[in-house]
Amino acid sequence: xxxxxxxxxxxxxxxxxxxxxxxxxxxxxxxxxxxxxxxxxxxxxxxxxxxxxxxxxxxxxxxxxxxxxxxxxxxxxxxxxxxxxxxxxxxxxxxxxxxxxxxxxxxxxxxxxxxxxxxxxxxxxxxxxxxxxxxxxxxxxxxxxxxxxxxxxxxxxxxxxxxxxxxxxxxxxxxxx
Numbered sequence: 001x002x003x004x005x006x007x008x009x010x011x012x013x014x015x016x017x018x019x020x021x022x023x024x025x026x027x028x029x030x031x032x033x034x035x036x037x038x039x040x041x042x043x044x045x046x047x048x049x050x051x052x053x054x055x056x057x058x059x060x061x062x063x064x065x066x067x068x069x070x071x072x073x074x075x076x077x078x079x080x081x082x083x084x085x086x087x088x089x090x091x092x093x094x095x096x097x098x099x100x101x102x103x104x105x106x107x108x109x110x111x112x113x114x115x116x117x118x119x120x121x122x123x124x125x126x127x128x129x130x131x132x133x134x135x136x137x138x139x140x141x142x143x144x145x146x147x148x149x150x151x152x153x154x155x156x157x158x159x160x161x162x163x164x165x166x167x168x169x170x171x172x173x174x175x176x177x
Contacts, residue, residue: 006038007130007167008050009156010101010108011138012123013149016177017103019048020153022130022161023170025055031168039174042066043074046104048174052128053098061087061098076104080111088115099127105176130160130167150175 008021025033039050040062047069051058064086068079080102102109110118110125118125124142126135138156141147147155154171161169 006052006128007126007134007157007160007164008038008052008101008128009126009131009134009138009153009160010048010050010103010124011142011149011153011156012103012108013142013152015105016149016175017048017105017108018149018153018173018175019050019101019103020150020157020171020173021050022157022167023172024166024168026166034168034170037172039172041174043069043104046074046176047076047102048176049100049102050127051098051100052131058098058100061100065100065102074104076102076107076109080109080117084111084115084117087111101125101127103176124156126156126160128167130157130164133160133163133167 010019019039021038023035024031025036041048065083068082072078099112108125124135124138134156137159138152141152150173154173157171158169161167
């Protein structure tokens, strides 16, 4: 049985980073849930994270990331590197199947279980089943509109939901200012 669950889009504009996520969880050909929450705020709202993939795996990674944020006094760059190293080298963690997007007021990252740590060239990054569609939509809105980061992230998910079977329009939004 294949699990598909998520579209997450992060957009930075005018000093605000906004994350938007759909709420659909699909198992095989069945929609199991419409209102899943795939975003978390960390460090009293100073960091926002979104995940795609297995929820249980992502929650395990959130715990490790939070510990690393505490260990490195909220330094997201350092915490991301150390979490990715741990994820890749630990025999149990290495089997976790998830991607995460993380951002604070200064930086945005994508990390994966294969050891990838990616900072986007621009101010948009998206993951999950509808990620490519959301990223394309958000990139176009960044270029050709004056919408806020929150509006762009939300509308990008709405556009992906019109195209991707595994994305719905029950959208949650979190911001870092």
